Amino acid sequence: MDKSIFLIGLNHRSAGVNVREKFALTNVADFEKSLLAACPLREVMALSTCNRVEILVVADNDRCEGVDLPEAVLRHWAETCGGQVDALRTHTYRHVSMDAVTHLFCVAASLDSMVMGEPQILGQLKSSYRKAVETGTARVIINRLLHKSFSVAKRVRTETAIASSAVSISYAAVELAKKIFGELAGKTAMLVGAGEMAELAATHLLASGIEKLYITNRTYSRAQELAKTMHGEAILFESMVDQLRDVDIVISSTGSPTAIIRAKDIREVLKKRRNRAMFFIDIAVPRDIDPDVNALDNVYLYDIDDLKEVVEENMSARQGEAVKARAIVEVEAQAFATWLKALALQPTITDLLKRAEDVAERELAKTLKRLGDVDDETREALEVLVSSVSRKLLHEPICFLKRRTREEGTAERFIDMTRRIFNLDADAVIEDAHLDRRTVDDEAIDCECCRDEDTSPARDKTEMN
Amino acid sequence: MILPELLPILVIALYFLGTVLFVVGSALRNDRLKNSALVLGALGFALHSLDLVHIMTGADATPGLTAGRFLFCLLGWGMLLIFLLLWWRLKLKFLAVVAMPLALMLYITANATVGVNAKLPPMLSGLFFFLHIGTLFASMALLAMAFGAGLAFLHLEKRIKTKAGLKQFQKDMPSLDTFDRVNHFVALCGFPLYTLGLASGYVWAWLAARRVFSLDPKELLALAVLVLYAYLFHQRLAMGWRGRKPAVMAICVFLLTVISMLGVNFLVPTTFHGFKP
Numbered sequence: 110m111d112k113s114i115f116l117i118g119l120n121h122r123s124a125g126v127n128v129r130e131k132f133a134l135t136n137v138a139d140f141e142k143s144l145l146a147a148c149p150l151r152e153v154m155a156l157s158t159c160n161r162v163e164i165l166v167v168a169d170n171d172r173c174e175g176v177d178l179p180e181a182v183l184r185h186w187a188e189t190c191g192g193q194v195d196a197l198r199t200h201t202y203r204h205v206s207m208d209a210v211t212h213l214f215c216v217a218a219s220l221d222s223m224v225m226g227e228p229q230i231l232g233q234l235k236s237s238y239r240k241a242v243e244t245g246t247a248r249v250i251i252n253r254l255l256h257k258s259f260s261v262a263k264r265v266r267t268e269t270a271i272a273s274s275a276v277s278i279s280y281a282a283v284e285l286a287k288k289i290f291g292e293l294a295g296k297t298a299m300l301v302g303a304g305e306m307a308e309l310a311a312t313h314l315l316a317s318g319i320e321k322l323y324i325t326n327r328t329y330s331r332a333q334e335l336a337k338t339m340h341g342e343a344i345l346f347e348s349m350v351d352q353l354r355d356v357d358i359v360i361s362s363t364g365s366p367t368a369i370i371r372a373k374d375i376r377e378v379l380k381k382r383r384n385r386a387m388f389f390i391d392i393a394v395p396r397d398i399d400p401d402v403n404a405l406d407n408v409y410l411y412d413i414d415d416l417k418e419v420v421e422e423n424m425s426a427r428q429g430e431a432v433k434a435r436a437i438v439e440v441e442a443q444a445f446a447t448w449l450k451a452l453a454l455q456p457t458i459t460d461l462l463k464r465a466e467d468v469a470e471r472e473l474a475k476t477l478k479r480l481g482d483v484d485d486e487t488r489e490a491l492e493v494l495v496s497s498v499s500r501k502l503l504h505e506p507i508c509f510l511k512r513r514t515r516e517e518g519t520a521e522r523f524i525d526m527t528r529r530i531f532n533l534d535a536d537a538v539i540e541d542a543h544l545d546r547r548t549v550d551d552e553a554i555d556c557e558c559c560r561d562e563d564t565s566p567a568r569d570k571t572e573m574n
Numbered sequence: 575m576i577l578p579e580l581l582p583i584l585v586i587a588l589y590f591l592g593t594v595l596f597v598v599g600s601a602l603r604n605d606r607l608k609n610s611a612l613v614l615g616a617l618g619f620a621l622h623s624l625d626l627v628h629i630m631t632g633a634d635a636t637p638g639l640t641a642g643r644f645l646f647c648l649l650g651w652g653m654l655l656i657f658l659l660l661w662w663r664l665k666l667k668f669l670a671v672v673a674m675p676l677a678l679m680l681y682i683t684a685n686a687t688v689g690v691n692a693k694l695p696p697m698l699s700g701l702f703f704f705l706h707i708g709t710l711f712a713s714m715a716l717l718a719m720a721f722g723a724g725l726a727f728l729h730l731e732k733r734i735k736t737k738a739g740l741k742q743f744q745k746d747m748p749s750l751d752t753f754d755r756v757n758h759f760v761a762l763c764g765f766p767l768y769t770l771g772l773a774s775g776y777v778w779a780w781l782a783a784r785r786v787f788s789l790d791p792k793e794l795l796a797l798a799v800l801v802l803y804a805y806l807f808h809q810r811l812a813m814g815w816r817g818r819k820p821a822v823m824a825i826c827v828f829l830l831t832v833i834s835m836l837g838v839n840f841l842v843p844t845t846f847h848g849f850k851p
Contacts, residue, residue: 270603270742288734291749383814386750403735407817415737422739 111170116209117182117201118163121223124200132190133157140189141246148181149173152251154241158233160223167250179203210445214438217258218265225427226272231262249525261441271430274423279310281419282390283317286358289388294318299356301325302363307392310360325349350374354381360390361397372401448534454514457524458507460533465499581625582685588618589678596670615674619654643684649711650680656715668748672722702778709771714831716764721828723756724821757820765807772800795834802827
């Protein structure tokens with residue numbers, strides 16, 4: 110029953126882009142199937158994105174004695190991609206058993222990403238896992254490992270500030286706008302000029318609830334074009350300053366060699382808008398907005414360098430949060446190790462009997478309390494009754510498990526199932542777990558007979574494979 | 575009765591725990607801690623109200639109303655009342671960090687000034703008492719909120735303006751606009767209250783002593799506060815002041831009222847307002 114988990118992979122740190130594109134897995138499902146056929150493995154899951162390839166493998170120790178499994182996997186990988194094994198070997202890392210688990214948790218929690226804390230990797234991991242389940246190469250251990258890694262990612266996200274601050278220029282601008290105005294709903298923005306970054310910032314502002322977006326450009330037709338795609342309103346470049354009285358946020362990105370918005374204009378604008386705050390984002394180089402504008406009360410001006418600095422600071426803040434995140438990963442990896450150890454026949458039988466004994470004892474105590482004074486004979490009879498009912502009830506399931514253990518490849522599936530049916534690992538299962546997989550909308554999941562407050566039965570956690 | 579004896583200790587403990595919990599909750603970015611802090615504060619407020627009722631309806635009610643203990647008690651209660659109102663109306667939870675410590679300080683001061691009595695003029699009636707003291711205390715409580723919001727505004731504005739970067743706790747702070755809204759609310763409601771309080775004081779003085787001005791430092795300071803408050807009110811509502819200037823102004827006005835409340839009452843001999851043991 111001894112299993113080994115290991116993980117082979119490469120990422121943006123270990124390999125350059127030319128190596129990454131050479132060894133990217135274009136068809137993950139085929140790779141998983143062929144790897145399972147080529148090597149004596151139990152479970153396989155592969156993840157391939159532009160920044161990394163991770164191959165997670167679970168094998169039986171007794172089936173692969175004398176075989177260098179990591180090497181075999183590496184060879185198969187190189188063959189699939191049509192590359193040299195030696196070239197691949199120098200750029201890959203290998204993690205074995207708990208190191209592999211920790212590494213996977215780090216990847217899921219985006220601690221290993223190029224932009225630490227970015228949310229995409231979790232989505233990519235989820236879709237890879239779904240594919241592996243569909244292909245049938247992910248079973249009990251990978252199921253559990255991946256589900257755990259998703260919950261670790263969620264914990265890291267909610268308990269640390271790793272993803273709380275913007276690490277792109279356009280997000281940093283939106284974040285600052287929120288710090289100045291609070292809610293952006295009902296605010297108005299103006300996009301002066303065009304450019305990828307400026308348009309991105311405007312898009313983020315619109316997504317954050319900006320009510321109206323004016324667009325102006327020296328070439329009016331270009332402004333009209335952009336207005337159409339971004340659902341804004343095009344205005345003439347000449348009337349830009351007049352329009353500013355209604356505008357709270359200005360994003361400027363023109364090719365003008367001199368400043369197009371000057372402090373004295375803004376002073377007039379401020380009077381007209383009764384000093385309501387204004388936020389200027391100047392992405393252009395050379396700058397479009399006179400730096401003196403920042404000296405005016407209730408006006409805030411950030412140019413591209415200021416925003417870059419904000420982004421860099423946020424990046425280093427994320428590094429600090431990563432320490433907390435790694436502590437969470439360690440704790441969860443330990444919990445996984447405990448589960449893995451219990452995924453054997455003997456510990457499961459022990460846990461089952463103990464669970465039954467606990468329930469019997471509790472119910473007996475309740476009944477004795479209700480009965481009041483009883484003589485020793487009755488008490489003994491009751492004790493024998495509850496313990497034999499609970500043991501006899503478990504006799505058949507235990508025999509069933511023992512029979513399955515003698516068969517090849519089915520034991521841990523049933524052991525896992527048993528552990529989940531009786532919730533031997535005391536997992537907290539949320540009410541709406543696997544809502545998408547329910548076919549019948551039955552509200553009465555709670556059993557009417559015997560739910561105790563201190564037990565949380567595993568409900569509706571259906572098997573994936 | 576045991577309750578009145580235990581009440582002050584309970585109120586102090588609740589306010590103290592509430593303050594500490596709120597600060598810790600803010601530092602750890604834990605909403606649950608912050609909410610429990612507010613629950614503790616509200617519980618303290620309820621007991622505080624009970625204490626006030628007890629003083630007012632107790633056997634020694636009349637001297638009670640002029641006692642330093644009652645007055646400070648009332649001021650602290652007003653602080654929390656205004657905070658709870660602002661929390662309810664404008665959802666400004668962060669003001670707890672100003673309101674709870676102030677209420678705690680005032681309540682402790684109240685209990686330290688047992689035996690201290692204001693020398694009250696004759697013809698003190700319930701109506702005048704609440705017109706004068708109730709309104710002034712309410713406007714002081716409002717000013718305290720504007721003081722806290724003003725300091726926070728100046729701090730955050732400086733960080734944003736100088737591009738010094740925002741630390742985690744500054745990122746958790748409400749927006750500049752929120753702080754400015756507190757200032758607006760205080761100017762709007764606080765100034766009429768303060769004017770009413772002062773005017774009723776002068777009418778009271780006239781009825782009591784047949785003269786409006788006794789030229790004592792308290793009255794002069796109060797007039798100075800009124801002028802500054804009026805300036806703030808006017809600039810904010812008529813001239814459209816926003817942001818830094820009204821924040822600085824509110825801080826100054828609050829500090830002046832504190833000087834006039836504590837400094838003058840305890841240190842300088844005045845006609846009506848001195849606290850003498």
